[in-house]
Amino acid sequence: MPHPYHRLTVGFLTQHGKETVVAAALEAELGCTVARVQGFDTDQLGTFTRDVDRAGTQWEAARTKALTAIELSGLPIGLGSEGSFDRHPLLGFVSHNRELIMLVDRDRDIEIVGIADGPSPHVHGVARTGEELDGIAERAGFPTHWLVVRPNALDDPRFWKGVRDRDELRLAFDWARELSDDGAVAVESDLRAHANPRRMERIAEAARDLAQRAAVLCPVCGCPGFGRVETVRGLPCAVCWLPTAMARAHVHGCPRCEHREVHDIPGRTTADPQYCDACNP
Known part of the structure; x- marks a missing residue:
């Protein structure tokens, strides 16, 4: 189907x-x-x-x-x-x-x-010289990754975003330096997708x-999205068998109906004593 x-x-x-x-x-x-x-x-x-x-x-x-x-x-x-x-x-x-x-x-x-x-x-820094600007740009992966340039500091509300090539970077740097109180220019990664x-x-x-x-469809109602909705903790300690905070199972559920299934985590039967509050308080 x-x-x-x-x-x-x-x-x-x-x-x-x-x-x-x-x-x-x-x-x-x-x-x-x-x-x-x-x-x-x-x-x-x-x-x-x-x-x-x-x-x-x-x-x-x-x-x-x-x-x-x-x-x-x-x-x-x-x-x-x-x-x-x-x-x-x-x-x-x-x-x-x-x-x-x-x-x-x-x-x-x-x-x-x-x-x-x-x-x-997420690269960011402050540059006052062309050499410092180039260093930040290199760390940010520019020009593949675009930049945002501001005068003064990263909290300045004025910015030039979408800086994507060397010529534009130089223009944005000069623009920001003219507006800066002391010649400092803040540069950061442009995080838009x-x-x-x-x-x-x-x-x-x-x-x-x-x-x-x-x-994945729900086995009861056929709704899409059947999958993990909860983690069950309490995997027993391999030495004292008391429950630990380690996960022992996952609960899978349907986003529409009430159907739930508990699935043990494959290959996980006991927890190392280092994760046990009784053996390793």
């Missing part, structure tokens, strides 16, 4: 070139067609240049975009994508990028989410995660 989304058109609200990588993943896995939806400036929901703060969470922003795609296109299924950059939870000195793509199915009243995250360089190939790769990973999740 074909997938429920086979030959359906899915609306995707985006203005930064994400539709190519998202369509490649979903169309190959589900047999649907991903159509770009226009008519709404997604920068109204937040920008990486910080001139517009994101209202709400990353999930809420992606949901808003998906619902707007449905409203503008009249299609029953919409996609919304939202990225975030923060400090890596373990490697505090490394920037961490998380990409989330949400599919909203209006007819089934469900949401299916794909996520990809990991380290992702079409300006940042590293981020676009992560968006493609999130799209594949979404496609694989949506491809």
Whole structure:
């Protein structure tokens, strides 16, 4: 039997070139067609240049975009994508990028989410000379990865974004230096998807995660998106057999009906005593 989304058109609200990588993943896995939806400036929901703060969470922003795609296109299924950059939870000195793509199915009243995250360089620095400017640009992967230039510091509200070649970089640098109080120019990575190939790769990973999740149908009601919804902890210690905080199973569930299944993690029967609060307090 074909997938429920086979030959359906899915609306995707985006203005930064994400539709190519998202369509490649979903169309190959589900047999649907991903159509770009226009008519709404997604920068109204937040920008990486910080001139517009994101209202709400990353999930809420992606949901808003998906619902707007449905409203503008009249299609029953919409996609919304939202990225975030923060400090890596373990490697505090490394920037961490998380990409989330949400599919909203209006007819089934469900949401299916794909996520990809990991380290992702977000280069920024202050330059007063051409040599310092070149050093920051090289670290950022310029010109493959575009730049944003500001006078003074990274919190200055004036900026020149989308700097994509050496001539434009020199013009932006001179512009910012003229406006700067002391000749300092702040330079950072342009984090918009079409300006940042590293981020676009992560968006493609999130799209594949979404496609694989949506491809699995609930064994009871046939709804797309059957997959992991919870982790069960309490894997017994190999020495004392008391439960630990280690995961022992995953609960898979349907986004529409009540059906749930518990799946033990293959090859995981006991936990090393180093993870046991009794053996290693």
